[in-house]
Amino acid sequence: MRIREVFRFALAGLRANKLRSALTTLGILIGVGAVILLVAVGKGSGAQVQANINKLGTNLLTVSRQAGGFGQRASRNTGTQSSVASLTTADAQALLDPTNAPDVLSSSPVVTASPTATFSGATHQIAQLVGSVPTYFSATNWELAEGSLISDDDVTQARKVIVIGQTVATDLFGTTDPVGRQLQINSVPYTVEGVLKAKGSTGLNDADDFAVAPLTTVQNSLTGFGSLNQIVVEAKSAAATTPAQDEITSILTARHHLAATASPDFRVLNQQSLLATSDSTTHTFTVLLGAVAAISLVVGGIGITNIMLVTVTERTREIGIRKALGAPRAAILGQFLIEAVLLSLIGGALGVIAGLVGTRFTVAGVKPVIVPASIALAFAVSALIGLFFGSFPANRAAKLHPIQALRHE
Amino acid sequence: MGGTAGAAGLDDLDDLGTTKLDLDAVPAHPVIELGEVHKTYGMDGTAVHALRGVSLSVPAGDYVAIMGASGSGKSTMMNIIGCLDVPTSGRYLLDGIEVEHLSDRQLALVRNRKIGFVFQSFNLLPRTTALDNVELPLVYAGVGTAERRRRARAALELVGLGDRVNHKPNELSGGQQQRVAVARALVTAPSLILADEPTGNLDSTSSADVMALFDRLHRAGRTIVLITHEHDIAEHAQRAIRLMDGRIVSDERNGARGWLSDRNSAQHGSAS
Numbered sequence: 001m002r003i004r005e006v007f008r009f010a011l012a013g014l015r016a017n018k019l020r021s022a023l024t025t026l027g028i029l030i031g032v033g034a035v036i037l038l039v040a041v042g043k044g045s046g047a048q049v050q051a052n053i054n055k056l057g058t059n060l061l062t063v064s065r066q067a068g069g070f071g072q073r074a075s076r077n078t079g080t081q082s083s084v085a086s087l088t089t090a091d092a093q094a095l096l097d098p099t100n101a102p103d104v105l106s107s108s109p110v111v112t113a114s115p116t117a118t119f120s121g122a123t124h125q126i127a128q129l130v131g132s133v134p135t136y137f138s139a140t141n142w143e144l145a146e147g148s149l150i151s152d153d154d155v156t157q158a159r160k161v162i163v164i165g166q167t168v169a170t171d172l173f174g175t176t177d178p179v180g181r182q183l184q185i186n187s188v189p190y191t192v193e194g195v196l197k198a199k200g201s202t203g204l205n206d207a208d209d210f211a212v213a214p215l216t217t218v219q220n221s222l223t224g225f226g227s228l229n230q231i232v233v234e235a236k237s238a239a240a241t242t243p244a245q246d247e248i249t250s251i252l253t254a255r256h257h258l259a260a261t262a263s264p265d266f267r268v269l270n271q272q273s274l275l276a277t278s279d280s281t282t283h284t285f286t287v288l289l290g291a292v293a294a295i296s297l298v299v300g301g302i303g304i305t306n307i308m309l310v311t312v313t314e315r316t317r318e319i320g321i322r323k324a325l326g327a328p329r330a331a332i333l334g335q336f337l338i339e340a341v342l343l344s345l346i347g348g349a350l351g352v353i354a355g356l357v358g359t360r361f362t363v364a365g366v367k368p369v370i371v372p373a374s375i376a377l378a379f380a381v382s383a384l385i386g387l388f389f390g391s392f393p394a395n396r397a398a399k400l401h402p403i404q405a406l407r408h409e
Numbered sequence: 410m411g412g413t414a415g416a417a418g419l420d421d422l423d424d425l426g427t428t429k430l431d432l433d434a435v436p437a438h439p440v441i442e443l444g445e446v447h448k449t450y451g452m453d454g455t456a457v458h459a460l461r462g463v464s465l466s467v468p469a470g471d472y473v474a475i476m477g478a479s480g481s482g483k484s485t486m487m488n489i490i491g492c493l494d495v496p497t498s499g500r501y502l503l504d505g506i507e508v509e510h511l512s513d514r515q516l517a518l519v520r521n522r523k524i525g526f527v528f529q530s531f532n533l534l535p536r537t538t539a540l541d542n543v544e545l546p547l548v549y550a551g552v553g554t555a556e557r558r559r560r561a562r563a564a565l566e567l568v569g570l571g572d573r574v575n576h577k578p579n580e581l582s583g584g585q586q587q588r589v590a591v592a593r594a595l596v597t598a599p600s601l602i603l604a605d606e607p608t609g610n611l612d613s614t615s616s617a618d619v620m621a622l623f624d625r626l627h628r629a630g631r632t633i634v635l636i637t638h639e640h641d642i643a644e645h646a647q648r649a650i651r652l653m654d655g656r657i658v659s660d661e662r663n664g665a666r667g668w669l670s671d672r673n674s675a676q677h678g679s680a681s
Binding site for chain 2: 325331
């Protein structure tokens with residue numbers, strides 16, 4: 001007796017009950033499809049977060065103020081310049097020291113404001129107006145769409161020029177070309193030097209509701225000459241971000257006369273470590289989604305057991321006939337096992353197709369990214385599920401005694 | 410188709426390839442040889458003694474009817490002769506092979522090669538054509554597709570269903586279904602055709618057809634064992650064995666019509 005014949009019997013068995021076979025297959029289809037789709041969604045959302053972080057600049061470190069030791073609140077309230085709680089332009093300058101900070105490429109002092117800008121009757125509150133220096137653009141991955149960026153001259157001479165983001169440009173100027181025009185911020189006219197390329201939204205915020213003016217100009221007219229909001233540092237490479245972070249910490253600790261044990265009054269945020277964190281977060285997320293999908297795959301497998309048990313009971317007489325005619329135990333076992341494995345394999349194959357089709361759509365705002373390993377895994381697991389969940393009913397069929405099986409009504 | 414043509418057709422079916430068991434040993438021995446066979450079901454306390462020492466020898470070419478009321482042990486006897494069950498004690502040689510110590514697998518092989526079953530309820534596979542049903546034992550015997558087709562067709566021709574090969578059981582009458590079952594029983598050219606109440610579910614015309622078929626097979630040299638409780642069916646046989654309470658109470662041989670019913674009534678009178 002050949003395996004081909006057993007295979008033929010198994011196929012005939014499946015065909016005999018098409019609806020039931022289809023429904024059982026559906027269970028596996030949904031399981032496999034869900035694994036592929038959900039893992040892809042997890043991966044997609046991870047990729048999206050990574051892309052958003054990358055938009056901010058990959059080699060980026062941000063130094064910001066942080067509530068440090070005791071008495072800081074009091075000193076801030078009185079407005080006195082104490083030894084704590086401020087970042088200065090000099091701090092930013094000090095980070096450019098090539099001997100103490102060899103891994104730092106650029107260091108840009110940043111002040112921020114959120115003023116209202118007007119242009120011939122149109123008003124727009126800029127979500128973030130940054131006062132900084134030319135190196136800021138490259139550090140934060142901003143690219144110019146038209147016009148020109150802010151120059152060093154603009155900063156030293158505190159020129160009233162501004163570079164605006166796409167949202168500001170469309171809100172204030174509509175269809176008119178903003179380059180060379182003047183917009184008003186707090187009744188102060190600023191000439192638009194350039195327009196930035198769009199970055200798109202980063203989660204909840206519109207990154208393009210944004211403008212940059214020279215540091216000195218913003219300090220003069222909007223924020224005053226107190227502490228900087230941030231120092232944006234660009235490391236020489238992605239790998240250099242960690243040593244750069246250490247260098248920044250030691251330089252600023254020294255400059256701020258902090259004891260080694262005291263909690264620092266500044267904080268250095270490393271974009272790379274942020275990437276790593278978000279990476280592990282989305283990984284957990286993906287695993288979680290995959291686990292949920294895997295459960296549905298197991299449920300589909302139990303469906304196979306269930307249906308195969310029903311099939312074996314229903315076909316007890318057939319099994320008896322086959323045994324009486326000389327079918328060995330292995331042939332009966334093989335027949336029902338192949339039926340179960342075919343059910344799960346067909347379900348698995350259709351599930352792969354369903355999963356692949358599903359990943360072509362945007363799911364909950366996320367563009368899914370197919371993980372090839374998940375396809376192979378889901379398909380292999382579906383085959384194993386057929387073997388595993390089919391072996392119990394098939395074994396029961398093979399063990400039936402021919403006399404009892406023949407008497408079965 | 411005549412009896413002689415049928416015999417030639419059957420002889421054609423007589424090569425079945427090699428097997429692990431030496432099933433094709435010299436046929437100098439009886440087809441069935443039962444020696445003091447006992448069969449007990451259940452545990453000591455509630456034991457049911459279905460067979461209490463049955464000895465029987467059926468030579469090749471014999472045509473035997475095993476008769477008995479329900480509970481006489483004839484079903485148990487049929488199961489043991491058919492290798493569907495093994496005796497509790499005693500010897501059983503089927504075509505010279507000692508059956509009582511065979512494994513499950515070997516029993517399956519013996520059933521496949523040595524016995525052709527015909528059941529009361531036909532036991533054809535549903536939703537399966539007559540041809541596929543007849544091919545089934547050949548599939549388990551490992552015969553190739555073309556050869557299988559050829560033999561199954563020949564067997565169906567032999568039972569007069571050459572024009573019904575692609576009909577499914579639900580498209581055939583009871584008599585036709587039983588003839589398909591007979592074709593299935595003889596397609597492997599077995600040493601023994603074992604029929605369990607073959608006409609029990611048939612009307613008289615179909616019964617006559619099927620019995621005529623058995624008679625023809627007998628004339629062609631087949632060994633046939635019929636299990637029945639109907640005298641007029643048993644009359645077709647050359648030999649009648651009566652079972653009662655697990656024992657053989659009579660074993661008679663006669664070929665004349667009416668021999669059984671006469672003896673039966675006479676025996677009934679003496680027994681009661």
